[in-house]
Amino acid sequence: MRDAMRLKALSAFLSGIYYGWRVVGVVTAVRIIGGGLHQYGFTVFFLPVSRDLGLSRAATSLAFSLARAEGAIEGPVVGYLVDRFGPRPIIATAALFAGVGYILLSWVNSYPSFLVVYLGVISLAFTAGFVHSPMVVANTWFIRQRARAMTLISAAVPIGGALITPLLAVAVDAWGWRWAAFCGGSIFLLIAVPLSLLVLK
Numbered sequence: 001m002r003d004a005m006r007l008k009a010l011s012a013f014l015s016g017i018y019y020g021w022r023v024v025g026v027v028t029a030v031r032i033i034g035g036g037l038h039q040y041g042f043t044v045f046f047l048p049v050s051r052d053l054g055l056s057r058a059a060t061s062l063a064f065s066l067a068r069a070e071g072a073i074e075g076p077v078v079g080y081l082v083d084r085f086g087p088r089p090i091i092a093t094a095a096l097f098a099g100v101g102y103i104l105l106s107w108v109n110s111y112p113s114f115l116v117v118y119l120g121v122i123s124l125a126f127t128a129g130f131v132h133s134p135m136v137v138a139n140t141w142f143i144r145q146r147a148r149a150m151t152l153i154s155a156a157v158p159i160g161g162a163l164i165t166p167l168l169a170v171a172v173d174a175w176g177w178r179w180a181a182f183c184g185g186s187i188f189l190l191i192a193v194p195l196s197l198l199v200l201k
Helices: 002-015 019-039 042-053 057-085 087-105 111-141 146-163 165-175 177-196
Strands: none
Touching (some): 019 087, 019 111, 019 146, 019 165, 042 057, 042 165, 087 111, 165 177
16 A cells, blocks of 8 residues: 555656656666766776787777767767657667677677777667767756756766776676676667657657
8 A cells, every 4th residue: 555655756746847857767777787888888898808819908999989989980970860750760770789799799899890880880880879869868858957967868878887897897897898888788779778768759
């Protein structure tokens, strides 16, 4: 009885919140996952991947540099796609690709395959769905409180770095980077993808 009353009170509270804030909350949660597992989290993989694949630090760093350049080039294309289809399919596709990418990453055994997976799947997806598209949500749902909504979405990535990246580091230390990458990909698929489907235009 008491649980039913609490659930009813929570439902009434949520129904009174402007729907735009709920959408921003969903996007923020998706970005927390992306920030913790990729934006800050990939640095956890840097040394283990370099050692396991026999790469120099320069070769591994090159992948990071190319990923940043790729994001800048990709921006206009993502803008066009978001204008045409809205942010939800872009974010959902990006979460799916990030999940598949990290699972594929757990199986790479050479520098070329690492570059293909990291640049062609993971980074391509992350920039489109976790960087550019979420800001469209704030611009779409808000006028007067747009800056507040954008600030909340922007803060999600470092929050993910503070909350999730340390857990990822523990996983890498305990299970190895391949199992940690596989688990990270599974989190993208099982949590980020369903959340992204809740995003509306």
